[in-house]
């Protein structure tokens with residue numbers, strides 16, 4: 028007798044019918060058997076099932092419970108998949124993330140992609156649950172669709188996937204969302220209140236400052252040191268938690284006008300992709316308003332107080348009437364007389380101790396990652412309590428333009444890295460003081476006819492003028508007091 032070996036199909040059919048009969052009998056037994064026997068059978072049914080299908084599935088739904096709020100986990104998975112696996116998917120959909128200005132591609136419904144984590148292979152599939160059919164118009168029905176992602180993996184990786192892999196997916200996804208979102212520049216200045224539609228003390232606009240550390244004119248080592256400091260800070264969540272310190276860092280930027288303090292703040296924000304809160308202290312009524320403002324700030328942000336010496340009477344003496352301070356005071360008086368005629372003194376009632384409390388206290392309470400930056404033209408005027416390490420952890424001096432700084436600017440503005448005129452510029456820069464702002468202004472072509480040579484000549488002329496002025500006033504300045512000397516050192 029000849030026996031024909033069973034085909035693959037027949038084998039699977041036999042296995043299928045075995046499972047089906049097993050399940051049928053176990054269902055009957057479950058119904059009529061005592062509890063102990065039932066438990067025993069259930070355990071073995073599950074074992075048998077998982078032997079034939081050893082894969083685990085986890086679903087992540089777009090909406091949990093209520094229909095209104097999109098699940099954060101779903102959004103993070105979507106972002107993760109768009110960044111990591113969308114190259115593999117053949118059918119993609121393009122969407123804008125919340126607050127984002129660019130389209131992000133992710134896999135379309137009913138697509139499948141694979142991913143690998145520490146040697147384990149996982150499968151992601153997307154799908155959607157159609158809304159219950161009813162007499163609703165088609166557009167409403169489409170809105171009721173609930174999308175989901177399904178993650179499948181072998182049960183031997185259960186622990187690794189449910190703990191480490193999912194944590195990795197969430198972290199990377201959230202980071203992708205953050206990277207893609209538009210950043211904001213917040214201000215509490217009263218003149219921008221109209222921008223705010225909600226009942227919040229901050230008004231905001233989209234932050235799109237082009238400055239980066241690449242375009243900053245300063246010595247390369249100093250620049251790298253600042254970049255390293257910022258990156259170390261932003262990657263040190265666990266370190267700060269371990270040492271029991273609030274995750275914050277204070278920077279004091281000081282130097283003459285036009286040396287790049289504000290530009291550096293923009294470069295910092297662009298490097299870390301943080302929002303910026305430009306805190307105008309003179310518009311803050313008192314310490315309690317200051318507290319409210321700071322409670323409203325979000326994590327991953329830079330809180331900036333520019334010209335701190337002009338914003339407050341921080342020394343316990345009357346405010347010195349320097350250039351900017353004087354201007355500011357005039358403006359405040361004008362505003363006070365126009366808007367609030369009864370209040371003749373619009374001076375801020377924020378005190379030094381209020382400010383110190385804000386630096387020390389609030390941040391310690393709110394775990395988020397924050398940087399505070401103070402800028403000043405007159406570092407010597409600040410109260411040491413404000414600038415001590417722990418409050419202002421890093422003091423950065425931005426000074427007159429060096430030849431290294433000039434090389435960055437000339438590359439940015441004119442696209443050149445070497446020129447015969449560089450040597451005279453280097454020599455002039457060694458004996459004069461010119462701010463990066465003035466160098467930049469001279470390197471800027473003023474008309475379509477201005478070529479690199481013309482711009483470099485403009486700069487040489489400007490440097491010579493500064494040198495000449497310096498030579499003229501220098502003898503008189505030698506015995507002059509500090510304030511006078513600073514005036515002399517100021518470039519035109």
Ligand SMILES: Nc1ncnc2c1ncn2[C@@H]1O[C@H](COP(=O)(O)OP(=O)(O)OP(=O)(O)O)[C@@H](O)[C@H]1O
Pocket residue numbers: 242243244245282283284285286287288289290291403404425462463464465467
């Ligand atoms: N170090 C720098 N690198 C590149 N550009 C600079 C630098 N410093 C100044 N600039 C240029 O000069 C302009 C003015 O600089 P910025 O406003 O940053 O100076 P500042 O130090 O904040 O001055 P102030 O003390 O008056 O606020 C900027 O728009 C920028 O183009």
Ligand SMILES: [Mg+2]
Pocket residue numbers: 288289290333402
């Ligand atoms: Mg500035």
